[in-house]
Amino acid sequence: MTSTTNRRCPCGQGDPYETCCAPFHQGRRKAPTAEALMRSRYSAFALGDEDYLLATWHPTTRPASLDLDPDQRWTHLEILSRTDGTPFQTTGTVEFRAHYRWQGQRDVLHETSRFVRENGTWLYLSPT
8 A cells, every 4th residue: 555644545535645545444433424435445456455445345246356456546635516415315416527647648537426324334335
């Protein structure tokens, strides 16, 4: 995983990683909303944290393993919309654009993701 000391969090909130997504990645806190989980998962992709990605994926849709491409550089995240996904709900969606560079080319992943909260924990379920 990439060193993150004193760096802004990749999720785009503008806070230092150590006080933003690191507590989620390190298991010290749970994401309180679907959007917070989405942002923390984006940061995990940007930092190559496969363990966190798998741990926050719903078991019914989670792959057995991930093979992240180290040449893919996630550059920034745009949250476009969200539906539900509050600390008091059990489902939510987040529409986003995740920008990246790969082999010198810029590209974007545009998705609306579905999330569910089970036993107080938000999990990524699937794209809509």
